[in-house]
Amino acid sequence: MNASVQRLRGAFLAPAVRWVALLGLCAAYIQGGLTKAFDFQGALAEMTHFGLSPAGFFAVLVIVLEIAASLMILCGRLRWLGALALAAFTLGATFMANRFWEMAPPERFGATNSFFEHLGLIGGFLLVAWHDLQPRERS
Numbered sequence: 162m163n164a165s166v167q168r169l170r171g172a173f174l175a176p177a178v179r180w181v182a183l184l185g186l187c188a189a190y191i192q193g194g195l196t197k198a199f200d201f202q203g204a205l206a207e208m209t210h211f212g213l214s215p216a217g218f219f220a221v222l223v224i225v226l227e228i229a230a231s232l233m234i235l236c237g238r239l240r241w242l243g244a245l246a247l248a249a250f251t252l253g254a255t256f257m258a259n260r261f262w263e264m265a266p267p268e269r270f271g272a273t274n275s276f277f278e279h280l281g282l283i284g285g286f287l288l289v290a291w292h293d294l295q296p297r298e299r300s
Contacts (some may be wrong), residue, residue, distance in 0.1 A: 180235070185232035186285050189279040190247060194227030211257055226250055234289060248286035255279040 171241035172178070175299035197220060204224065206215035225275070226246060231242030259279065 181235055183289070186282070186289070187234055188249070189282075190227040190231045194224050194231070197224045198228075223250075241290040244286040244289040244293065248283045248290070251279055251283050251286070255283075 167214045204220040205216045208219045208223075213219040214239070217227065227250075228245040230243035230250075234240050234247070255276055259276040260274050261269050264272055288293075
């Protein structure tokens, strides 16, 4: 491996890069949880829109899940569990909110894109859990 590739590899494998990648993966959930927490009436309206009742219970549950699971991932405490929780949440929310197969154009286009983008997020969370559960070499 030549020297420039080796330097690039070393820079890319820095712990800060990993943390920024995890932050990017969790960004929408941190933002969503905080937005719902600071606009609880909006969170209640969202839960009601999706037919979740009691709306208050589900709003609090989603807020806690989005923020707590994101913090678990970023802090490295039970990272695999936080990642699996957000993957499961995202799968359920995606099938609830992006039912593109029931939509007519032009709404179908955006919902289809959103559906498959969320599948990508799920894949990212599964990779985080998979990586975190890998056996570590003992030193």
